[in-house]
Amino acid sequence: MTNYKPPYPYKSFSLHNYRKIPQIEKLSAEQLEAIEVVGRVLPFKTNTYVINELIQWDRLPEDPIFVLNFPQKDMLVPAHYERIQQLLKRNAPKSEIQQAANEIRLKLNPHPAGQLELNVPKIQGEPLHGLQHKYQQTVLFFPSHGQTCHAYCTFCFRWPQFVGMDELKFAAREGSLLVAYLKAHREVTDVLFTGGDPLIMRTKFLAAYIDAILEADLPHVQNIRIGSKALAYWPYRFLSDPDADDLLRLFERVVQKGKHLALMAHFSHPVELETPAVQEAIRRIRATGAEIRTQSPILNNINADASVWAQMWRKQVNLGMIPYYMFVVRDTGAQHYFGITLENAWRIFREAYQKTSGLARTVRGPSMSATPGKVQILGVSEIHDEKVFVLRFLQGRNPDWVHRPFFARYNPDAIWLDDLEPAFGESEFFFETEMRHQFQKKAPHIELN
Ligand SMILES: *Cc1c(COP(=O)(O)O)cnc(C)c1O
Ligand code: SF4
Numbered sequence: 190m191t192n193y194k195p196p197y198p199y200k201s202f203s204l205h206n207y208r209k210i211p212q213i214e215k216l217s218a219e220q221l222e223a224i225e226v227v228g229r230v231l232p233f234k235t236n237t238y239v240i241n242e243l244i245q246w247d248r249l250p251e252d253p254i255f256v257l258n259f260p261q262k263d264m265l266v267p268a269h270y271e272r273i274q275q276l277l278k279r280n281a282p283k284s285e286i287q288q289a290a291n292e293i294r295l296k297l298n299p300h301p302a303g304q305l306e307l308n309v310p311k312i313q314g315e316p317l318h319g320l321q322h323k324y325q326q327t328v329l330f331f332p333s334h335g336q337t338c339h340a341y342c343t344f345c346f347r348w349p350q351f352v353g354m355d356e357l358k359f360a361a362r363e364g365s366l367l368v369a370y371l372k373a374h375r376e377v378t379d380v381l382f383t384g385g386d387p388l389i390m391r392t393k394f395l396a397a398y399i400d401a402i403l404e405a406d407l408p409h410v411q412n413i414r415i416g417s418k419a420l421a422y423w424p425y426r427f428l429s430d431p432d433a434d435d436l437l438r439l440f441e442r443v444v445q446k447g448k449h450l451a452l453m454a455h456f457s458h459p460v461e462l463e464t465p466a467v468q469e470a471i472r473r474i475r476a477t478g479a480e481i482r483t484q485s486p487i488l489n490n491i492n493a494d495a496s497v498w499a500q501m502w503r504k505q506v507n508l509g510m511i512p513y514y515m516f517v518v519r520d521t522g523a524q525h526y527f528g529i530t531l532e533n534a535w536r537i538f539r540e541a542y543q544k545t546s547g548l549a550r551t552v553r554g555p556s557m558s559a560t561p562g563k564v565q566i567l568g569v570s571e572i573h574d575e576k577v578f579v580l581r582f583l584q585g586r587n588p589d590w591v592h593r594p595f596f597a598r599y600n601p602d603a604i605w606l607d608d609l610e611p612a613f614g615e616s617e618f619f620f621e622t623e624m625r626h627q628f629q630k631k632a633p634h635i636e637l638n
Contacts (some may be wrong), residue, residue: 193428193469196283201236201340204228210235210625212246219262220250226273227260230290230297231522232351233484234341237260238423242464253458253491258340261490264523269293289409297522307560307628312370320370324562324584327379327414330367332396339422342457344488344518344527349384364398368405381414381453388419392432400491403446413443418455420481437477444478445588454510457500458492462508470510482513487555488527499543504548515554517566519605531555531578531603535566553583561586561624569599577612578603582620586627590620 202210216224224233235258243254250261262270272293276286300356308321309330321329337351369376372618380402388397402410419426427433443450452474456462472480483505491502502512517534519525529537534555542550557564562585569577574600582590595608595618611618 193425193466195238195241195425195429195466197237197241197475199237199423199425199430201234202240203234205312207233207235212240212241212244213621215246215249220259222274223262223264224260225277226270227262227264227274229277229286230293231260231264231268231343232341232345233258233260233343234351235591236340236423237465238425239340242466243421243460250523252459254460256490257342257457260343261526264343264526265293266525269296269597289517294522297524310370312366312373314392317366317370320367322370322374322377323586325376325588327381328367328370328374328377329381329383330398331383331385332364332390332394332398334390335384337389337425338384339389339419344486344523346518346522351385356403364401367398368401371402371407371410372405375409379410379412379414380410381416383416386417386419386422386449387415388417388426388436392435392439393405396435399439399443401441410448412449412451414451414453416453416455420452420454420467420470421456424464424466427470428466428475437473439477440474440477450463450477451478452479452481453483453513454483455485456483456501456505457488459497459504462501462504468508475509481510483510484514484516486516486527486530487537488518489529490526493529493533493537495537495540495544498537499544502541502545502552506545512549512552514556515552517555517557517605519557521557524604528604530601531557531566531605531608532569532601535568537567538566556583557606559611561606561620562590564606565596572596572612575599575612578609579604580609584621587620587623593619595619 194587204224213221225234225404238299239254239258243520244258245252245254246485249255265273272289273286276289308323309316309318310320310322319333321331323329340512341351367380371380381397392457399413402413412608425433427436440450441449447564453515461467471481485492485501487498492498498515515534515538517529517531518524538555542552555566557566561582563583565581565583567581570577578599579594580597581592581594583592597603598612600608600610603609
């Protein structure tokens with residue numbers, strides 16, 4: 190244990206108790222109403238660390254962490270906002286509000302197209318619902334106890350998992366199914382624990398899964414990754430929680446077994462890197478032999494600014510972390526609020542990248558995690574008098590697609606891959622025929638985008 194005990198207990202706040210947040214009086218009547226209305230549709234959860242150490246309450250309403258955790262009026266389009274607002278005003282029954290919220294959620298397109306059916310692997314013909322295997326080397330694992338987080342990001346597309354729309358929930362019952370799958374798939378080098386946030390789990394649950402992999406003698410599984418926002422939302426997970434030391438010992442066991450342990454840490458803003466608690470947590474994690482790689486989406490109203498990214502990447506390197514991905518968002522509840530154009534994302538990436546030394550240039554992006562793969566926007570260029578986007582796959586459903594430059598007609602309004610048309614009068618992108626074949630085989634009723 191360390192001396193970094195928080196001077197307050199861990200306590201989370203959501204729709205039913207947010208009025209007990211001590212700083213709540215700093216919110217205007219409109220902001221309080223937004224919590225009531227938008228919080229019925231998008232998930233809302235914050236905690237004592239976020240409100241005491243991250244949010245700068247004198248910077249409301251623009252404070253980035255406030256926007257990251259607290260529902261804002263403009264996160265719903267006016268028609269949706271008014272619908273819930275009216276129901277609340279006339280004290281509609283709970284079930285009616287719930288019904289309306291569910292309808293709005295479904296309209297917000299909660300699941301990235303095809304993810305449910307296209308990427309769920311099978312073993313002996315049985316689908317494994319807690320696993321996703323999209324790219325050859327890496328299996329995603331969604332432990333059933335890790336389907337929540339220490340606080341919720343207002344942009345997050347994982348929200349169906351938090352709001353109880355059960356048919357959309359990926360969850361594994363058993364680590365043993367994972368091990369059986371890994372035994373049958375020697376091409377897999379990486380297992381990525383994801384969620385929610387797997388570090389919401391008590392260490393003994395996480396250890397049950399990880400020790401099962403370590404004990405199964407799977408030499409082809411070389412890297413264990415844990416995707417988590419606990420460093421940003423509750424660094425005391427690594428410092429003073431009752432099982433913090435057990436967690437660090439688990440990391441050490443992975444390393445001693447000759448495996449690489451990568452904590453894929455989600456940081457959205459440099460503010461999250463400034464507290465003594467997070468800096469000490471980073472130091473302790475690194476002392477186990479684990480590496481910390483960082484990633485975040487680029488989000489309007491939170492971090493759509495080159496100096497913010499440059500500052501974030503420089504500070505991460507300074508603290509011993511490795512910048513990894515900048516993502517473009519789609520498929521979030523509030524794309525109209527958080528989304529930025531592909532061109533702007535690329536400009537911000539490029540400008541920030543120019544401001545860092547080579548040590549931070551391990552970062553890749555901006556990248557869209559789209560149905561065919563992770564597509565990076567390399568830039569805007571002009572070829573034979575035609576203005577184009579230059580793109581490439583960083584990951585592809587077919588590995589042969591990776592790192593082949595391809596071109597789309599320039600479109601300043603495009604925010605996603607499906608807004609793009611091939612350049613030079615071509616009728617399709619090079620990967621589309623094969624994509625269609627894969628879809629028809631596995632999920633014929635899903636529209637390709
Ligand atoms: C991003 C991602 C991975 C990991 O890709 P890396 O480039 O190896 O980090 C694995 N599976 C899915 C579905 C992903 O989106
Ligand atoms: S911590 Fe991750 S999974 Fe949880 S709400 Fe934020 S982005 Fe979503």
